[in-house]
Amino acid sequence: xxxxxxxxxxxxxxxxxxxxxxxxxxxxxxxxxxxxxxxxxxxxxxxxxxxxxxxxxxxxxxxxxxxxxxxxxxxxxxxxxxxxxxxxxxxxxxxxxxxxxxxxxxxxxxxxxxxxxxxxxxxxxxxxxxxxxxxxxxxxxxxxxxxxxxxxxxxxxxxxxxxxxxxxxxxxxxxxxxxxxxxxxxxxxxxxxxxxxxxxxxxxxxxxxxxxxxxxx
Amino acid sequence: xxxxxxxxxxxxxxxxxxxxxxxxxxxxxxxxxxxxxxxxxxxxxxxxxxxxxxxxxxxxxxxxxxxxxxxxxxxxxxxxxxxxxxxxxxxxxxxxxxxxxxxxxxxxxxxxxxxxxxxxxxxxxxxxxxxxxxxxxxxxxxxxxxxxxxxxxxxxxxxxxxxxxxxxxxxxxxxxxxxxxxxxxxxxxxxxxxxxxxxxxxxxxxxxxxxxxxxxxxxxxxxxxxxxxxxxxxxxxxxxxxxxxxxxxxxxxxx
Numbered sequence: 001x002x003x004x005x006x007x008x009x010x011x012x013x014x015x016x017x018x019x020x021x022x023x024x025x026x027x028x029x030x031x032x033x034x035x036x037x038x039x040x041x042x043x044x045x046x047x048x049x050x051x052x053x054x055x056x057x058x059x060x061x062x063x064x065x066x067x068x069x070x071x072x073x074x075x076x077x078x079x080x081x082x083x084x085x086x087x088x089x090x091x092x093x094x095x096x097x098x099x100x101x102x103x104x105x106x107x108x109x110x111x112x113x114x115x116x117x118x119x120x121x122x123x124x125x126x127x128x129x130x131x132x133x134x135x136x137x138x139x140x141x142x143x144x145x146x147x148x149x150x151x152x153x154x155x156x157x158x159x160x161x162x163x164x165x166x167x168x169x170x171x172x173x174x175x176x177x178x179x180x181x182x183x184x185x186x187x188x189x190x191x192x193x194x195x196x197x198x199x200x201x202x203x204x205x206x207x208x209x210x211x212x213x214x215x216x217x
Numbered sequence: 218x219x220x221x222x223x224x225x226x227x228x229x230x231x232x233x234x235x236x237x238x239x240x241x242x243x244x245x246x247x248x249x250x251x252x253x254x255x256x257x258x259x260x261x262x263x264x265x266x267x268x269x270x271x272x273x274x275x276x277x278x279x280x281x282x283x284x285x286x287x288x289x290x291x292x293x294x295x296x297x298x299x300x301x302x303x304x305x306x307x308x309x310x311x312x313x314x315x316x317x318x319x320x321x322x323x324x325x326x327x328x329x330x331x332x333x334x335x336x337x338x339x340x341x342x343x344x345x346x347x348x349x350x351x352x353x354x355x356x357x358x359x360x361x362x363x364x365x366x367x368x369x370x371x372x373x374x375x376x377x378x379x380x381x382x383x384x385x386x387x388x389x390x391x392x393x394x395x396x397x398x399x400x401x402x403x404x405x406x407x408x409x410x411x412x413x414x415x416x417x418x419x420x421x422x423x424x425x426x427x428x429x430x431x432x433x434x435x436x437x438x439x440x441x442x443x444x445x446x447x448x449x450x451x452x453x454x455x456x457x458x459x460x461x462x463x464x465x466x467x468x469x470x471x472x
Contacts, residue, residue, distance in 0.1 A: 026249065026425055030365050033242040074333055077362075081326040089322065104241075104372045107325050111365045113246060180240050181436040188422075188429030196421035 005126055008133035015137025021114045022145035023194050028114035032146055033183040034105050039162045042150035043143075044098050048091060048106055050139035052083040053115050054132065060123040061131035067124060076119040081110045114142065152186050153177045220386075222453035226446075227390045232398035234446035237366050239436040244366035244399050248406060249428055258407035260353055262400025266393065269367050271335045273392030276328050276371040277385055280378045284327060286319040321379065328371045336362045370395050405435060 006014070021027045028049075035045045056079050060067075067075060088106045091099040099106065109115070118138055123131040154160055157178035159167035167173075176182045235241065238248050244265070251261045282288055290298075340358045344351040351358075361367065370392045377383035383391075409431055418427050 027246075029245040029249065030242050033245065073362075077329050077333060078326060081329045085322060085325050088325070104369055104376075107372055108243065108365050108368060110325060110329050111363045111368050113363055116363065176437075179440070180242070181433040181440065183242065184429045184433035184436055188426045188433060191429065192419070192422040192426035195426065199421060 008130045011130055011134035012137035016141045020141040021138055028112050036150040036153055037178040038154045039150045041101055042146040046143045046146050048087045049109055051087050052109055053139055054135040055083045056080045057118055057123040057131040057135035060119045061128045064124050076116050080115055084109045149186055224390050228394040231391050231394040233442040236398045236439050237395050238402040239439045243369040244364050248403050252403050252406040252410055255407045258403045262403050265399050266396025268339055268361050269370050269392045269396040272332045272367050273370055273388055275331045277374055277388045280375050284320045284324050289318045324375055332367050333362050366399055
């Protein structure tokens with residue numbers, strides 16, 4: 001098996017913004033919507049997911065030569081399930097309240113398509129170093145996504161950020177934002193904003209290139 | 218009557234009040250991905266309902282008889298056979314008399330294995346005996362393995378079985394009506410999206426963003442069922458005292 005494909009640095013950078021798992025690939029939507037009512041549970045979730053993603057990516061990359069094609073998804077899933085069990089037990093032991101608040105969403109990391117897709121796209125084909133860089137980059141991308149959604153929801157819904165008061169007393173709290181419909185609404189609007197921003201940037205780049213050509217002429 | 222009422226509450230809770238998709242956000246991927254046409258959405262919903270029931274049946278059986286603390290070897294037997302092991306397992310566990318075989322640590326791995334294999338079996342069965350149905354399900358069947366709704370249902374059942382609250386009937390009710398709720402949500406969404414095709418959506422919001430915003434409105438509508446849930450619970454659970462007082466009430470109703 002040859003190790004062609006993007007280098008570690010490319011993988012790392014791509015995972016953060018250009019191929020952001022949530023905003024660009026629409027993967028891992030379940031935790032993005034479910035645990036982002038406040039910033040603290042969102043960050044805990046990111047930590048647990050990052051741990052599982054990094055460990056699973058490295059392990060899958062180490063055993064990539066042993067993988068049988070038609071059984072690989074099962075191997076990925078069982079690897080992920082093992083690390084999720086570890087993360088779940090650790091959370092329950094040291095952050096009991098948080099583990100209770102996150103409820104079923106920690107075990108649901110097993111079926112987070114983001115992790116399986118990284119194992120499939122990167123770790124099962126490339127070396128350990130690249131897989132590690134990829135996992136860290138994608139985890140940072142996941143952090144950006146969850147932190148942004150949770151920040152909007154917590155500030156608008158409760159007027160706090162990480163439990164610290166942000167909005168003055170007089171501003172009304174939009175409780176809707178910490179409820180399920182607010183999750184869909186926030187993510188939809190943020191996705192729209194990012195689409196608009198990247199479309200504008202693409203347009204500017206497209207209009208910038210002919211001008212330089214003209215100037216050169 | 219009591220059990221029927223609790224079953225009805227579980228069913229209503231899973232299908233409407235705490236809809237899997239719109240309250241718990243499980244099964245979002247197919248909800249966003251396979252909700253462009255009503256017929257495909259219905260197929261996906263039925264496939265998920267079917268798999269969720271099979272997986273719930275299997276995982277309930279495994280939880281009850283293998284994984285649950287004390288299921289494999291009853292506590293009394295364990296203490297009689299290996300009292301030394303109980304002491305060695307730690308003073309706290311030994312003192313509480315909780316020393317027993319507890320395999321619940323393995324439950325996530327077992328569940329995902331059960332789900333993956335039941336999807337495989339359902340696929341083989343449907344292909345062998347209902348070829349037209351298999352053709353219409355197409356790619357959806359294998360995709361169901363990574364549908365979080367199914368693992369979510371298994372985890373809910375695990376929680377209740379470990380607490381000794383639910384038996385097989387309650388667990389299956391949750392699974393079937395959770396699937397029905399998923400079908401309802403995805404079909405409603407598909408109906409809205411078919412109309413949305415004709416709408417003039419701002420360019421930046423086209424595609425996933427407008428779908429999410431539509432889902433927000435749908436979730437808002439489903440929040441209305443919370444009130445209904447409270448009323449139904451009151452009517453069902455508090456039925457016995459009311460019927461007991463009934464003999465004294467005719468004079469009032471006659472007035």
